[in-house]
Amino acid sequence: MSSQGFQQTQKQTQSLVLAPQLRNSLKILQAPAVELRTSILEELQVNPLLEELPIDCISVEEERDSGVDDEPEADEELNFNAEDYSILDKMSEDAREQFAQENSGLTHTTEDEERRDHFMNSLTQDVSLQQHLIEQAELTDCSDSEREALFYLIGSLDDNGYLTETVSNIALTARIPYGTVQKCVELLKTFDPAGIGTKDMQDCLLTQLELRGRETSLASRILRDHFSLLVRRRIPEICRKTGTTPDDVQAAIEEISTLEPAPGKRFSADSNSIIEPDVTVFKDEYDEWKIILNNDYIPRLRISSAYKELLAKGTLSKKEKDFMLERMRSGKFLISSIEQRQQTIERIT
Template sequence: MSGPGLNQSFQQRQTQQLMLAPQMRQSLKILQVAALDLRATIQEELQANPTLEEMPMDDVSLEKTTPNNDEGAAPDDDPRAEMDFGKDFQMLEKIGQDWRDHMSDTGGVRQSSSEEEERRQHFYDSLTTETSLQQHLMQQAELADCPPGVLEALRYLVGSLDDRGYLTATLADIALLSTLPLDTVQAASKLLKSFDPPGIGAENLGDCLLTQLQHQGRGKSVAARIVRDHFDLLVRRRIPDLSRKMGLSPEIIQEAVEIIGTLDPAPGRRFADDSNRVVVADVSVEKENGEWQVFLNQDYIPRLRLSSTYKDLIAKGKLSKQEGDYLREKLRSGKFIINAIEQRQRTIERITREIIKHQHEFFEEGVSKLKPLTMTQIADIIGVHETTVSRALANKYIKTPHGVFEMKFFFTSGYQSQAGEAVANTSVKEMIADIIAAEDPGAPRSDQEIVGLLDEKGLKIARRTVAKYREELGLLPSNLRRRYD
C-alpha cells in the first residue's frame, strides 16, 4: 500500500529516435579525415572485413573498381544495397545539431563557481609533462646491464628513431657516425628491440610486426610466417593467395591476419607527440592550357574491391545460412566503404571546383584578391548541408601556385567597397600588412591613419577593426614600432 502523499500512475508515450548506424559513422569518418590518416582508416576496414581486398597498382581497371556495379554485394531489392550519401550526411549533421541544442536548453553548459575554478586550476597546475619516447627508452637503457659501448650505441639508436619508433638510419650508418664497432651497434639494436613498447627500434613495418609477435611467443606462428615471407600479400589482404601459397585453409589464414591486426604499427606514437606535423595536400590546382585543373591526391588511398572468392562461395550455395548471412553482410559493408571513399573524393573535387569559380582572382593574382565566401553558398550549389561542407573541408589542404593552404582558408567574411566590389577580411589584413611594411620606421602610421588609407581604396573599416586585424597579424601598435636612428 502506498504511503500518504505518494501517487503512482502509468503513462504511455510515443517517441522518435534516430539511430546512428556504424556504417554511417564510418562514412562520416572517411569524409572528415586528412589524406595521411585516410590510409590508416582504410587499413582498419581491411582488417575487419575479409571480403575487402586492396588492388595492386598494376591491377586497376574500371570494370573492377567502379563503385556503382553490383559486385555481388547485395540483391537489387535490398534497400541497404544503395544509399543516398548526401541525404545521409544531412541526417547525421541534424542529429549533431539537435544534440547541441539539447545541451544548451537543458543547461549542459553552466558557469563554474569560483571554488570549482580554483580546484580546476589546481588540477591543471599539478599536471606534469608526458614522458617522451626517448626518455622512456633511455630509462630502460640505464637499468639494463650492458657494457658502456652498447649503452653509448643505444643513445645513438634512440636518437635515430622517428615518431613511430622506427630507425631512420641503417645500423652501418649509425656505426660510421658514432665511430663504434658495427657488432656493438648490432648488439645495442637487439637490446633496444627487447625494450617496451614491443616493436620499437624496427627498421620497417614488417620488422616491427615480427618483433611484436616474437615478444608474444609467436615467432614461429602462421602470423609470423605471413609477415616474414608474404608481407606483400598481407598488406593487400589477399587471403585466397596466402591460403594457396602456404597450403593452409582460409580460416587459419584469416585467424592469423586477425592476430596481426591487433599489433601496433607505430608503437612510438603512444608517447608525447611532436606538435609538428607533415602537411599533405588533398587536392592540387594547376593551370594547363589556360584553364585551372583539379588533381585529387590518390597516393594515400588504397584501391579496394570485393573479393570474388567470397562472392563465388555465396553463388555456389554450399554455405550454411549463418555463414551466408555473415558473408552477405560483410559484402554489403565492403561495398558501402568503397562507395564512401568515392563519395569523399567526389565531394572534395566538387567543392574545389566551386572554390576556383568563386576565388578565380586569388588563383590568378594571390591572397590580396581573396573574396568573401561562405560554406552555405557552396552547400547550396552542390546540394548538401552546410555542415557536410564543413566536414569535407576539415583537415584538408589545397596546393595552389601561391602555396599550400587549408581549404577553410578560402571561406571568410568580408566587406563591400564603395565600387561595389566584395573584399575578404583576409585581403584586408594583407592590405594592412602591406601598409605597415611600406611605412617610414621613424614615423609609423597609427591605426587611424591606416583607416584613412583604406578609405582611399574604397574600404570603410572601423579603427577598432584595424587594431584587431593588426594584432592578429602579430604587429605592434605605432608607438612600439617607431625606430630611432
C-alpha cells in the same frame, strides 16, 4: 501550503537521428588525409574480403562497377555479431570490465575527480616515440653504421610503432647492407616499449610474449598458428585445432589481452609529421585555375575475387556465409564512401 506530488506532462521535440552507415560515411568525409589512410589500413587488417591494389591496377571507381551484383544479400543492412569482433575489441572490453569491478560500490567527490584528472594529465607523454627510441639508440653498444641504421628504422615506424617496410626495401632505399638492417631490426625489438619495431599486430603480440619468456605458451601458439581464428573469436575452432579446452583458450585470450597491440600510441605525436593535402590547386599555362585530387595516400581497394568465388560455389555453412556477406557489405560500403568523399572534395573545391 502548496501540495507536492507527481504529475505527467507531454513534450514534443525534434531531433536528427543518423543511421550508423550515414555516421560512418560522414566520418570518412570529414577525416583528414593521414587519418583516412590509417582507418583504411585498419579495415584491411580486420576485413579479409578487402584487397589493396597496386597503383597501376583498377581504381576505386572501377571497383564499384565490378561489385557482386548477384549477391542481393550483400546490400542489406549490416548485422554484426559478437563472434566477428577483433581482438582489440576483446582487449577494450576486458579493460572496461576490470575498471568496473575495481570501482564498483565506490563514490567519488568533485575533489576526487579533480585529483584524478590532474594525475592522469601528468601521465601524458611529452616526448615523441621517435625521441624516446633515439635516446635508447644513442646509449646502445653498437657500431656507428649500426646506429645510423637504427636511426633510419626509427624514422620509418608508423604511429602504432610498427615497421611495415620490408628489410630488403629498407636496405635498398637507405643503401645499408641487408645484414646490418636485419640485425638492427632485431635490436630495435628489444627497445622500450615492448613490441616496437614489429611488422604488424600479430608480430607485435608474439614479440611481447617472447620477451616475457612465454614463447611456448598456448597464447603464443594461438597467435602464431591461429591468429585469423582469434581475430574472429572462433574459440571452438581454436580448441579443436590446439587440442585444448575452452577454459584453456579463454585463459590464453586473457593473457593476450594484457599485451599492448599498438606500443607507439601512448606517445605524443611527432611534431614534425607531414600534412597531406587533399587537393592541389594551380594555374595552367592559360592562366586558368585547375585542381588535382591527391589520391596517392588512399589505398586502392576491391573485394577479393577468391572470396567471391567461394560464395558463388554455395559450399559454405550459413554461419560462414553470413560472416562473409557482412564483411562484403562493410567493404563495399567503405569503397563507396571513399569514392563519395573524393567526388565531394572535388566538387566543393
